[in-house]
Amino acid sequence: IEEGIQAAKILTAAGYDALNVDAGTYDSWYWNHPPMYFEEEGMYRPFGEILKKEVDVPIILAGRMENPDIAVEALGKSCDIVEYGRQLLADADYPEKLRRGRLDEVRPCLGCHEGCLGRISRGPVSCAVNPACGREAIYGITPAPKQKTVLIVGGGVAGCECARVAAERGHKVILCEKLARLGGNLIPGGVPEFKRYDHQLVRWYERQLELLGVEVRLEQEMNATEVEQFPADTVVIATGSVPVKLRQEALAAAVSADDVLMGRVVPGDKVVMIGGGLVGCETGLWLAKQGKQVAVVEMLPEILGGPKALPFMNYSMLLDLMNYHGIKILKGAAVTSICGNTAVVRQGENTLELEADTVISAVGYRSENSLYEAVKGMDREIYNVGDSSQVHNIMYAVWNAYEVARNI
Structure with a gap:
């Protein structure tokens, strides 16, 4: 923060008319391009508020500012101009719909990055929920x-x-x-x-x-x-x-992630997740944030398909959050049987026993x-x-x- 303040003062002294403030580096990529995993929208507001006290030029803020209540509250306090990027890819008419009070007609940005930054090297930059984006004239x-x-x-x-x-x-x-x-x-x-x-x-x-x-x-x-x-x-x-159902009799006690997410099954405090794809990892994170002790068991060498299967900002943030919430990750491993409150796991030449009040299957669809x-x-x-x-x-x-x- 201190370095950012110093840089802002150097830039304004050199004649900059406004500062567009955000955060992040290549080492913390998800701060540059926030995925859906941030708990709060408008995550750059604290930084804008700091700089408004340090420099005398307009401050511009982006970073999931689609909620108009957040945007209005930020104006004058955290920034002078609210900026939109991905939301305008999802719905180019967002400002006009906002002006006319038609918020229920705004197509939301999911924060998935699949259509925009996830394909920026292949082009054209588009949007997962708006296929015509970037090619409206030929594909509208x-x-x-x-x-x-x-x-x-x-x-x-x-x-x-x-x-x-x-x-x-x-x-x-x-x-x-x-x-x-x-x-x-x-x-x-x-x-x-x-x-x-x-x-x-x-x-x-x-x-x-x-x-x-x-x-x-x-x-x-x-x-x-x-x-x-x-x-x-x-x-x-x-x-x-x-959901794909596990057919092995030894794994018959496993319940599906869908059943847990929909409340049809209430998991216990110790959970073993079979499958480290997106559904398994996101469900595991959701449960860990509720205080559950979660272990994810994935047969492949990497969870989430590895760093190239998802847009990297989403992959790295989800991985960091899983580690932060203490989720145990076992790669190159498989649950071979469920015996009472124990999941037996085979990992290479080793056999492990994990305590499991609930075993959840998330092995795909x-x-x-x-x-x-x-x-x-x-x-x-x-x-x-x-x-x-x-x-x-x-x-x-x-x-x-x-x-x-x-x-x-």
Whole structure:
């Protein structure tokens, strides 16, 4: 901080008209580009407040300032100008929607970095939840040449995006979802407080579908016969994915991360997580922050797929938080059996026993594509989108659905 104050005074003495204040270096990359894991939004405010007392030029602040209450409170106290970066990639109309009090229509930035900084070396810089970003002129939404009736089965992120784009292009859209709410895997995925933007995205989709006149039928599960008989020109299957179940009898006591996140299973104080991918690590962090003693067991040499599988700021911050909260990480290891309150782990030539009130399975997801397989041969335009086509991340689901709907 002392060095920052000194640098600010040197710059202003040299004639700088304003200072854009943030934090971080290549050694603390997530401070430069904050992921969703920060507990507070507007994390640069304390630094701006310090410099406002030291220099007499306007201070500019970014850093997750989308909440207008935080931004307004910061003006005059922590900064003179509020700056937006990623939020404008997610929704370029954010300032106008804010001015007109239409905050429920703002498409949220998830803090995932998948579409922007995660692909900055490949370009164009875009956005996980806004596929047209960076290429609006050639990849925007255009009116459909002929209105069609479109049936979409599944109300996860891919189904919702497909419904939104198809309706915006002028089609009549009916979306059927078997659950009582939209969101699919974003419902359990958004339970940890640091994933709250996922639920915000679901609320945005709900509002968009309402504004666009999409007919949403909740608690309506469709079978093959119903799909084939439905009076639609085009059918889109977006039935998502389900957690992979461990089939070994020795691991039958394990519960799924989804069951824990949704409150169907209340874990004990000592937890062993089978699987060190994103779901396993984020669920483990969520539990550790509640005071649970957590161990993550991953078969591969690295958790989270290694430092190149995720945007690095997200990877490094999640790893640091796991270490900070005392999560034990066992790599190149596998849980071989669960005996009472003990998980037996094989790591190389060694066998370990971990205390475990609850063993949680987070070994991935598999496509729930049985409906598509049953109807794919029918004599109508039919598509399979999102996880039911290929299990991936939110960006893949949104972009895949956008591409399909843009061409119906």
